[in-house]
Structures are given as C-alpha cells and as structure tokens.
Amino acid sequence: MASRIDGRGSSVSGETMLRVGSNVTTLDDLARLCLTLGADAVGELSDAENALVPDAESPLTAVVLARLRKTIQRGGDPLGDTYCRLLTPADRRPLGQTYTPAPIIKAMTAWAAAQGTPARIVDPGAGSGRYLLAAARQFPKASIVAAEVDPLSALMLRANIAVNGLQDRADVRLGDYRSLTLPDVEGPTLFIGNPPYVRHHQIDAHWKTWLIETARARGFKASQLAGLHVHFFLATAQLGRPGDFGTFITGSEWMDVNYGSLVRQLLLDGLGGESVHVLDPTIAPFADAQTTGAITCFKVGSGPTSMKLRRVDKVTELGALAKGRKVSRQRLAESSRWSVLTRVSPKIPQGYVELGELCRVHRGAVTGANAVWVQRRDGIDLPASVLFPSVTKARELFSAGERLASPIGLKVVIDLPVDLDVLDGDDRKQVDKFIRNAKRHKVNEGYIAATRRAWWSVGLRDAAPLLATYMARRPPAFVRNEADARHINIAHGLYPREALSDRVLDNLGAYLRTAVSMDSGRTYAGGLTKFEPKEMERIVVPTVAMLEAGVVA
Template identity: 40%
Template sequence: MGLGPGTLAQEDTQLVEFGALCAALGASSVGGPLSAAESALLPGGECAFPDTERVREHILSGADPLGDRIITARSASDRRIIGQVFTPATLVNEMVAWVLAQHPDRVVDCGCGSGRFALAAARANPQSRVLAVDLDPVSTLACRANAAVLGLHNVRVHNEDFVRLPLSPVAGLTAFIGNPPYVRHHHIPADLKAWARSKANELGWSRWSGLSGLHAIFFMAVVSKSAPGDVGCLLTSSEWLDVNYGRAMRDALLNGAGGRSVHILHPEARAFDDAMVTASIMCFQRGHEASSIRLQAARTPDDLHDIERKGRPVSRSRLEAAVSWTELLAPGKRAPEGFLVLGDYIRVSRGAVTGANDFFLLPGTSAQRLGLAKYCIPAITRAREVLGANGRIESSQASRHLLAVSRDDIDTSKPLADYINGRGLEVRDGYVCRSRTPWYSVPLKRPPIVATYMGRGRPAFALNPDRLPIVNVVHGLYPKVELDDDQLVGLVNFLNSSDCLGSSGRTYQGGLRKYEPGEMERMLVPPPDMLRDWTRLDS
C-alpha cells in the first residue's frame, strides 16, 4: 500500500518502519507538540532502526533521504491526489537566498513536505523563527526528524492545513516560501472552493475562477495572511501566467500583492523528476507599488542564480494589457500589417465529451457485429488522424465511429435497446452522462476545420469537408463570418505554415504544448479577404 495520503493504517509495514526511523532520529524532540496523526505514526516505547546512522549521515551531508523515501513509497497517483512534488536543492537554495535577503523575522514554509525550504532557511539564519506547515503527517514527521538531526531548534512544525491556519502577528517582517501543492480544480473539495470564493470577495479579487488549482488558493492564502511589507517567494506551475483562472493572480500581483519578479523555467528543463509541469517562481511584497515586474525566461535552473537581479522589467501597462504574460517573453517578430487574431472571425471550441469513450466510440467492425452500424457515424476520435491528414481529413480516415442516437431510435431497434439498456448501465451514472438528457445522446459537433491542441510543436490543422463529428481530442474551428471553400483552404494552409504567429499556448515540462480554445484564438492570421493568397500549398 505504501505511505498513502489517506488513512494511515498501522499494519502498513512501510509506514511502521518510516515512523520507527523518524522516532530513532529524534522527531518528537523538536518542532513543538505532535499532532494526533503524527503521534499515531510513532511506535510506543524505545525504538531502534537499523539504518538510523546511515540516514543521519546523509541528512548531515545535505541530502534528504526521508523525503526520497516518501517519494519512493508513494505511487505517483497517490502523490498527484495531494499535489506532492518535492523541490530540487538548486531551486530551494535560490529561493531561500532571495527570502533571507529581505531580512525576515519569521519564515513560513507553506506546504513544507520533508522541510527542504524551512530547514534551509533555519540553517542559514539561526536567529529567524521558522514555521513549517503541511497537512500530511508523514511529511511533517520527516520534517521534524530532519530538524532534529540538524540540531535546529528555531523550527516550529504544524501538521495542519496552511490555507486555514491562523498566524499570529509579529513585530517584524514575515517571509512566505514554498512549493504549494499542485492539485487541479476537479479534486479540490467543495468546502475549500467555497472558502476560496469567500476569501476572493473579501480581498476584492473579482476575477477569481472556480477553475483555479490548489496552488492558486495557496497564493491567495499567503496574500490574505500577509501584512504590508511581508514578502513571498512561491514555486508553482507556470500555467497561471496564461490561462483564464490566472487573471486573478496576475491582477493581484499588480494590485496589492506587490509583484516584483516572475521567473519561468524553460519547458525542456526538468525542474522536477516526476511532474510534467513548467515551473515558475514568483517574488512579491505585500503593498509594493508595482510600476513594473521583472520577467525572466531561464533556460536551466542554474540561470536562476541571484534571482534578485534577473529578468527584464515589463511595464505595468503592458502587463495589464497582455492576455498572456508568457508571450511577453517571446521574440518580438511582428505580424504583417492588417493581420487579425483568429478569434476576430473564427470561434474555437472543444470537441464533444462523450463521458465514456469505450461505450460511444466503436470500430466499424464492432458496430456491425453488434447490429449498431445504422446508428454509428464516422468521427474524428484521435489526434493522429489530423496529424496525418496533410491538411484535409475525410471519412475514410476515421478509425472509429460515434454512436449517435435518439429516444426514437431505441424504440425501433432491439440491438440498440439491448446495448443502451445492457452495457449502458455501466456508464450512465458517470458525471458527464448523468448530466445529459437523454444520457446516451452525445452532441454532434461538425466543424469545417479541426485542429490538434496538444503536442511537442504547433497544432496541426485540417479541413473537414465531410463535417465529421469530433470528440474532445481535437478542437473545432467555426467561422463567425461566411467563408467560401477557397478561403477555408487558405486559412488551413496559413495556420499550418511557419508564417503563423501569435499565441504559443501553454508549455509543460519537457516541451509539451497545450492550446486551449482561447489561446488558439489569439493566433495572428490574415483577414478573410487575404486568405486566397494561401490557397496553394506552395504559396
């Protein structure tokens, strides 16, 4: 079972051994009172662990063997649920150096994990008070054990939810530091979302979105807990720089949160060994008047050395006007005069969400065997169909068919009724299906142009002359104005050409790019009356 983030069962051998190791290292001797969950992890009575001295030596050498054990013992899916990604030493050291240069009286590590930020700050400045906070008792126990080995008695450890933890005021400056958990909005409990909405209203963040991830909620919590002059240095996914939910964060940095700098690590640099996200570091000071914010594109973690001086200033007016802050770092290649953004005359939207692809998407042979061929239509169900289409996709290239039925169809076909009322029982109660009426009727989206939206390079675009329906592996492009066939051909040819400029989408660690519909609509394209200039593929 491993060191699971849910119920911590004492019969779990790995968990019992981990608790025994932390106890042998002195976890209960530092950091203040243990929580009930932490106490439950420790063995009763005297404890010896065979690897104690070897682990102690590794900790004293600057390594984090306890954090490494947590990563190894927990599955990637378990860590994903709680957003647990441990920060490499290179980034820890640079962020701690920036924080300590602000001369804080108190340092708060919000989401401390095994204590990498908190302990580095406590070692570098023994006079400062350090508070390490994490909801995971396994992690806070590791933090305590690390602090005990290092002889750090200026660290207080709280096994609590940082977001709702009350902080007592201090006379001097508080610095917030950390790598907040990266959890998508789908997995955030309703009560925490309600707290975030209430806190956003309290702070005057009118653009707060329910699609915000947990790292955005942590940023909000830091801002709400900070006093004028307090500083923050947070490592997060960089997607907030570009997506709609990030508007509230970008606005806050320009108004009240006091943005000083943002440092974006190049997507192909692997900041984390086990997470496909592009990292960014934001530095801010509550109440600082941000007439400009320094932006840096760092190609490697080493480029983040001395982040206080890195990056180029971008004016407040440009930041306020920009839809995407990442694009402000792009080379300044200009579009030809008269070009428009794609969204001026094209609407981009996602393909249909079936809610159960294995049920609704059938190979032609399966549809025939089940007696459903009459009710299945060729559809674009895989991105590779568009990638291999060379700008034009037709019915013969569709590898699967979409089940497209109505209530009347079920009344007239026994094979269809048997399929819907038989195997359909397994899928109809899923979130998407139960939200549709009737649950088995997938909306048919038939755009004239389709586009991939996830890959290593730019999207691929293709004409869809047969108006094949699409599912949510591709986007559909729908003209807002009348375009003839030659104009559609010209638009596809241009979008597939190297001349296409504008939005670069959002980039994840390893160079994987994703284009949301709104990001694709920011691509720069010729106006409709110029599209015929790209009708020929060699134009």
C-alpha cells in the same frame, strides 16, 4: 562508498542509502525512524501523528543512524527520498506532494537573502522541510513556521528539525495553510516553498467557496477551476503584511489560463510581484509531476510599476533570481497571457523599446455575420449615428500606402447601441426594422452574437491612429488612419498608451513600414505570415524622443 547527489538534489551517502533502503520498507518503518531521530522533541505531536508511530524501535543500527544524521545536517533529505521511494507519484498526487531539487531551493533562498533578513519564515506546504531548513540555515535568527496536512510528512519534518537542532525556533502546524493564523512579529516574514500541486476536482467544495468569497472581499474574481496553488497565493496575500516577501515555485499554467487571473491580479495588487522565472520544460523541476515550473517572487504591499519576466533553459542560469526583462504594470494588466511576455526578444539597442511600451495592439471586432453588419452606406436604411466607416478588407490598407486619408470607398459597419432606448422617433423605427430582419436570418443565434452583451451591438473599438494588417504573404502594412476609420478583425489597431504627436505617429508608421519583415511573424502552411497582437507588441521601435527627432531608420 562515495556519496552522490540523487535525482532530487539530496546529498546522500551510498552506504546509508543502501541500509535505509533495505531496512525501511514500509511507512511504519519510516514513522519509527522519524521518532528515533527525535520527531517527538519538536513541539507536541498531534493525535494523527501519534497514531502513525508503532511501538517498536527503528531497525537501523546506531552506525547507520549516525550517518543518517550527518547527511541531514549537511542538507540532505534521506527521509523525503525514502518517502518518495515508498509512495509512487500516483499515491502522492491527492495531496499534491512533489519534491524540489536543491539547486532550485538554493536560488530561491539566495533571492530571499538579497531582500533582507526576515524575523520569521513560513513554508505553506512544508513536506519534509527542504525549503524550511534551507531558509533556516540562511537566516539563523528567524523563527520558522511550517504548515503541513499530512501527518507522516509532519513527522519527517519534525525529525529533520530535531537533527538540525532547530526545535527551539520551530512551530509545526498540522493543518491546512488556508486556516493558518500568524501572531504579530517584529520584522518581516518570508514566505517560501513549493505549494502542493492539486487540481480543482480534488479540492473540497467548501474550500472552493472560501476562494470565491475571499477573493471577492479583496475586489477580485476567482474561479472554482483553480488549482490549489492559486488558493495558496490568495492565503498568502491574506496572511502577509507590508514589508513581508516571498518566493514560490508552482506550475506555470496560472500565467495563461482564465482561472489563473486571480494570481495575476494579486501580483499586481496586494502581493507586489517582483519577478517570474519560467523553467524550460526539459528542466523537469518536479521529477514526479509533468508540468512546467514557474518561480514567482513578490513583496507584499508594494505596488510594482513593472515586473521582471524571463525563461530559463538551465537550472544553472537561475542565479539569485535577479535577472529578467522588465514588463510594465500596465502591459501586464492588459495581458491575459503572461507567458507570451517571457519570450526572448532580440537584444534591444539603447534608445529603443518594444512597440508594446508605446502602444497597445488590438485586433478589430468580430461581427459574426459580415453579410449583415457590413454594408455599403448607400445600400442600408439606417440612421447615420449607427453607421461607422471601417476597414473591412486587408487590401484596403495595402492599397492606401502610408495614409488612409478619406473614408470614401469604405464600407460601413452597423454598430447599434446596447441600450436601444437612446434612439428616438424615426431612428428607432429604422433600427427595429433592421433587427427584425436580422432575426429572420437567425443572426441572433450565431455564436458571436449570442456571447455579446447585446447580440445586436458589434462593439467596435474607437478609431486607432495607426492600423496594421496582420496576416498575408507579405510584410504587414502600417497605415496612418487620418480617416478615423474603425476596423474589424482583418486588421490590428495601434492605440498609444499616452498622447503622441502627429509627428511621432507619422515617424512610427514610417519606421514600422521599413523595419518589419515576414521573419518577425509566425509563418503557416502556404506561406501566410501572421502577427498576433502580443507578437506585434514585441517589435522593437525607437523611443518617443527619437521618433520626435525624426529617427526612423
């Protein structure tokens, strides 16, 4: 019978599949088969592995066994395929066992090969060994270390290692990757694999404590809501040494969710993030888990000035994971949602960059009660030091034209200091009276006020040199803020990442007024077009040099 590629990328002969399928019908049968293939010749079996092996021999004939060995030697994984057939995804979910297709493994090992030659290969959740064996073939002189918590998976791994003749290079550790220790080795270590996909409610409390304390020791915060892949990134940072490198495929939610902030911090400080490749959901990188995949490449100990990010629509587009749009370290550090940064931009012409490379875009503060915090200057009895002329309506920017030249006509936002003790005498009396009145109106009980560091302190940002509207039935207004006005959440402030001359700021504003259309934003029912801060940062603008030279079109 002709051979075929199964749904997970293994090359398996049809006849061998038929014989294996009809004769290996239980986990006991699979354990017997692993022993027949030589699992006990790879290191010393643990008590947990020995307990799985029945006394009887495998029911497969010598002919089928020979074909099975050839399939494994060609890179197939019939043992893993059989395991997935015997156990449903629900059965495998507690251990987070998902199996990766061969084309993804090929792309990840190709990236590793482009980084150099490792002395050692480590797979943090080896399963039946798809990654470990592919990397071992790619790097024939490297030792291999596999961490695996499931005894039957460890038996499959040992059997695959034995059939490939790699037992002299292999060290299989039945145990948790977070407890793994590695001896010193001459040369770099490659970390590669598919960390188990386990959600936080299935993780033991002592490991959650380990995550919090280990992250804290590195100066980072961690959340007990983190999935197991977050734990494995941290464990890798602990094990790795400068010069080591690695690539993992995981679910992609760590790019956006709060508990994923630890991974984002590690990639910018310690793990040395190189690139992230987000797989389109239609690719279904894990046949038995409904999640979007992300391949992350890193070089331990490096301090990246930028990382490459991209979305991939087809596995055939992965290549050697060398492509991607460079995003600066500063921009990544400021962003709490990295997936937004993977969205495809129009092709950027030479001499142009994204606005986010020049400026951070921040929405204005939310007061929580404009009727209290936003007042006319002549209608409130408070010291001038807590009254800030501010743009509080979008029409103020639309009517300003190119420049907001004066604060005259603007309302003020009352922004009290967090520490009221800095106010003296009459100023403190006026503020205390205002606070008592605000409390009578239960302003302090509102959601926004209650979540602030001090409920009475709005926390206005500094004045931005450029202000922009962000939601209207017309293109946004971009206005030079010569009045040094503050802004609340009806506008965005554009804050230069480095000092820009007035000429550059003027020309940047002029360019944005002519170049940005409603098509650049997100349109909602009723015709409203909205620009979120990160979307506005994706607008393509001339470089500083071009703006200085007066290029605004």
